Amino acid sequence: MGQKKVMNAEELHFLGIKVVYKDLVDKGYEVLNVRREMDVDPQILARKDGLMLFIVVRTEAFPDMGVLKPGVAARVGMHANKHQAVCYFASVGIANANGDNDEEMAQPEVDGEYYINYKGLQPFPQ
Incomplete structure (x- = not known):
């Protein structure tokens, strides 16, 4: 069995977007558009009850969380x-669920198992 590949920044970012997308769909939002590019904001356009939402997603590896600049x-x-x-804003943190210590948990692997830290959508600061 070969060594697993650690996610690069783009793969980590897209996994975070998928986490938020699934949460939105599960809560009855209509997702209108998803952009996975790291340099495009917002990543998700959604609508619910006639309200249009622009959602910025940021994802980081354990122990960090995505930050809105x-x-x-x-x-x-x-x-x-x-x-x-x-x-x-959707802040997502991803940890390698098979890691035995903080260093290993900070290296999520492609097609691996994950612990997800996501507390839902947060309104932009006023």
Whole structure:
């Protein structure tokens, strides 16, 4: 059995997006668009009860969580205002569930098992 491949930044980012996407669908949101590129914000456009949502997703490996940078929040917020949308942030942390220590848990593997730290959508700071 060969060595497993540790996720690169893009793979980690996309896994975080998939976590948020599944949560939205499970809660009855209509997902209109998903962008997986790391340099495109927002990653998810969704709608529920007539309300348009712009969702920025940031994902980090254990022990960290994704962070919303002020410049991104300002840029997405201005774009959302033009479309009468509400902005939300989704912070995701991913840990390698098969890791025996912090160093191993900080290296999620492609097609591995994961612990997910995600507490739902958070409104943008005002």
